[in-house]
Amino acid sequence: MTLLLGIVIFGVYSAALLAIGAVGFTLQFGVTNVLNLAFGSILTACIFAEYGLTGHSTNLWIAMAVGAASGAVLSLLIGHVVVGAFLRRGATGFGIAMVTIAISLMVQFGLEAIQGPDILSYSAGSQATMNIGGVVLSSGQLTTIIVAVLAMAAVQVLLRMTKFGLAMRATAADVSLARTCAVSPARTRAVTWLISGALCGICGVLLGIGEGSFSASTGSDFFITLAAAAVLGGIGKPAGAMIGALIIGIVSQAAAAVIAPSYKTIAAWVILIAVLVLRPQGILAEFAADRELVA
Amino acid sequence: MSRGGHRARWSAAHGARLALAGGLGLTLAACAGSAATGGGASPAGASATLEIAAFxxxxxxxxxxxxxxxxxxxAAVHAINAAGGVTGHHFTCTIVDNRGEPADAVPAANNMVASSPHLVGIVDGDSGLMSATVPLFNQAHIPDLSAGGDVQFDKNIYPYFWRTTPGDDVAGYTLAAYVKFGTGFTRIAAVFGNDQAAQGNVPGLVSGARHLGLxxxxxxxxxxxxxxxxxxxxxxxxxxxxxxxxESDPQTAxxxxxxxxxxxxxGPIVGTxxxxxxxxxxxxxxxxxxAAYEARFVRIIQYAQQSGLAWQTWKSALFAAGSLVKDPASDETAIYAELPYDHTTMLALAMLAAHSTNPVTFNPYIEKITQGRTVVHTFAQGKAALAAGKTIDYVGVTGQVSFDKYHNSAGLWAAENPVTNLPEKLVSARDVTAAEGH
Incomplete structure (x- = not known):
């Protein structure tokens, strides 16, 4: 029973981490139609920024503020300035994806060149813990879950109940039509890059502090699973990314407990493929489901 | 050795310097010519500087x-050169960067072999790369003295491969031996990463536990x-x-x-x-x-002495090597820096014993210089003894070397405190033998 509870609780924790990043990733893709493969490296850069700017602070609220700010700025720079320049020159979707890969590698190896190959670590702090039916959850993990829930709710409110959310959905659905309705696609995309980057930064610092140590490749490794959650849920669909993250989180924990730990990643990918065979568009697909890469 | 690591505090700048040096080394090697080393011909001219590659x-x-x-x-090259080198040749160490990945290591190995005419030996130690690179070194007739623990090489078939550290499965037996004789506990949780290097410990641990009643x-x-x-x-x-x-990688750990x-x-945690x-x-x-890491964690590693002539000579060479060594004070007790020191020294002594710098000729002497009658602890001692017509038994900083028919030699083990880096308990060969069921 404790094991089952552990699967659920730590599955939710894993999902929470994934969901924060996956929602940012899929939101940005849905609105800008740019497959940003530099997302993982931005995530890493945010951990480095937080680590450096706060003096290795493990205060999650300060860390999230710094992470969100640095992620937003980086994302805007990369997405709106660099990628935007290529878009204005008529680059193809594949070309843009390659540009983001190049940016990703530049960021990753740039960090490695500056920092060296060693990992960086936070100082061990004694976190408060709570016991739920024999399962011990740390305050940091609980905070991550709460932050994820709040972030998901905020994104849903933004998309469904605000004028800007309507502009985002309109831009995602039909840029030309959005323009005729007095929506500025450029401004909408810029703000979307900011929001996406902020979520990326929050995800990064929660990941870095949660793991206790990190390196220049931490975000890139995590990005693969994060992108899988987005694809599973339906690319471009924030609610889908949440569901995708939850499935991957719980399936991987269950596989670790029931089969063997080394099968946890495999199990998550098997589920991903199985779902996509049945629903190629992902579990949920809405406003950006039928889009090609870069109009 | 299962995995890389070091005790030295090395800075980002030093890392960048090493990376740059690696790049320069490869570039210089590429420019040096394309003649393959070995194949029976003497690899070097009368006074050419001979290369030892740190692969x-x-x-x-x-x-x-x-x-x-x-x-x-x-450090070894410094001591060898200070003692006059080998038959008029001095030595240098070349950095060859294999990035720790077979996909990068194989082209790096091929490039090194093809473009380094004065390459006479290799020191390496990455378990995960050996099956890909050792055949290449063997084909090129370059002696490879390794600290890698890949269990496939427990029954090595390559004549140019030599290993003075046990296979990772032997490391597994030492873990069981330590738990039995060092802690007295009987119930073990074996928690290993699913990578090849970490998993190499598991069969020995499981088998050792069975033999010891754990x-x-x-x-x-x-x-x-x-x-x-x-x-x-x-x-x-x-x-x-x-x-x-x-055992796992740092971030997983x-x-x-x-x-x-x-x-x-x-409870206690025992690392490899x-x-x-x-x-x-x-x-x-x-x-x-x-505090918890110091109090509850030990790692079982090969044990090297920290006194005596061999260690003093190693230490002196380490400090004398100047800026090439970043942190000699930390490295002086680092077994995995001491191993390549002994390996490089053994290569040079084998050349002296064989009166040749040709790898094909001196390769068999790598074993012979550990079987002679006169025990020597340094290159200078060995050179003097060989010049006097004696046969030598090199007992370096990592201790006695005794190669079996597979060119493997095991050493002493100890449970080391990860914070003080001091041995807390020795794991004797008898304990390990008991774990092996002999």
């Missing part, structure tokens, strides 16, 4: 490991670099182990140890040589704190 990762996540190989090599309460092969191991930790603790035996702490584990290195230490300390 290791100098970039990428295992880059700190390359530092060990290079440090040992340059019980493997739970054996978990964990996927690397996950965000949480909480479920795995629950399974581990549910089996009620008394001691946890483990950080998350795992943090999970164990969170779940309330306060794969837990050696500043990155592992940092991750572990970040996860459980320095």
């Amino acid at each position: 290791s990762p100098f970039t990428g996540p295992n880059a700190p490991y390359g530092y060990f190989q290079y440090t040992g090599c340059v 019980h493997i309460a739970v054996s978990e092969s964990i996927a690397l670099d996950q965000t949480t191991y909480a479920t795995e930790v629950q399974k581990i603790l549910a089996a009620h182990p008394q001691v946890i035996v483990t 950080g998350v795992l140890l943090g999970g164990l702490k969170q779940a309330g584990w306060t 040589s794969g837990t050696l290195g500043i990155d592992y230490d940092k991750a572990a300390i970040a996860a459980i704190g320095k």
Whole structure:
């Protein structure tokens, strides 16, 4: 029973981490139609920024503020300035994806060149813990879950109940039509890059502090699973990314407990493929489901 | 050795310098010509500087490991050159960056062999690369003195391969021996990363536990670099182990140890040589704190003396090597820098004994210089003894070498404290033999 509870609780924790990043990733893709493969490296850069700017602070609220700010700025720079320049020159979707890969590698190896190959670590702090039916959850993990829930709710409110959310959905659905309705696609995309980057930064610092140590490749490794959650849920669909993250989180924990730990990643990918065979568009697909890469 | 690591505090600038040096080394090697070494011809002219390649990762996540190989090599070369070299030749250490990945290591090895006309020996130590690179070195007739623990080489078939560290499966037996004779506990949780190097310990540990009457309460092969191991930790603790035996990469270890702490584990943790290195230490300390790491964690590694003529000579050479060695004070007790030091010294002594710098000629003498009648502890001693017509038995800083028919030689082991770096308990050959069921 404790094991089952552990699967659920730590599955939710894993999902929470994934969901924060996956929602940012899929939101940005849905609105800008740019497959940003530099997302993982931005995530890493945010951990480095937080680590450096706060003096290795493990205060999650300060860390999230710094992470969100640095992620937003980086994302805007990369997405709106660099990628935007290529878009204005008529680059193809594949070309843009390659540009983001190049940016990703530049960021990753740039960090490695500056920092060296060693990992960086936070100082061990004694976190408060709570016991739920024999399962011990740390305050940091609980905070991550709460932050994820709040972030998901905020994104849903933004998309469904605000004028800007309507502009985002309109831009995602039909840029030309959005323009005729007095929506500025450029401004909408810029703000979307900011929001996406902020979520990326929050995800990064929660990941870095949660793991206790990190390196220049931490975000890139995590990005693969994060992108899988987005694809599973339906690319471009924030609610889908949440569901995708939850499935991957719980399936991987269950596989670790029931089969063997080394099968946890495999199990998550098997589920991903199985779902996509049945629903190629992902579990949920809405406003950006039928889009090609870069109009 | 299962995995790279080092105790030295090396800075980003030093890492960049090493990476740059690696690039320069490769560039220089590429410009040096294309004549293959070996094949029966003398590799060098009358006064050419002979190359020993430190074939290791100098970039990428295992880059700190390359530092060990290079440090040992340059210290030995300094001592050899100071003693006049070999038949008029001096030596140099070349950095060859294999990035710790077979996909990078194979072209790096091919390039090194094809473009280094004065290459006379290789020192390496990465378990995961040996099956890909050792055949290449053997084909090129370049002696390779290794600290790699790949179990496939327990019954090595390559005549140019020599190993003075046991295979990773032997390391597994030493873990069981330590638990039995060092802790007195009987219930073990075996928690190893699912990579090849870490898993190499498991068969020996399981078999050793059986021979010694220990019980493997739970054996978990964990996927690397996950965000949480909480479920795995629950399974581990549910089996009620008394001691946890483990190896994984640093970041995995950080998350795992943090999970164990969170779940309330306060028992001892025994690591392998794969837990050696500043990155592992940092991750572990970040996860459980320095005091707990010092009090509850030991790692079982090959033991090298820290006194006597061999060690004093090694230490002097280390400090005399100047800026090529970043932190000699830390490296002087680093077994995985001492191994390539002895390996490089053995290569030079074999050349002296064979009266040749041709690898084909001196390769068999790598074993012969460990079987003679006169015990020597330094290159200078060995050179003098050989010049006097004696046969030598080189007992270097890592101790007695005794190659079996597979060119393998095991050493002493100790449980080392990860914070003080001092041995807490020796694991004798008799204990290991008992674990092996002999």
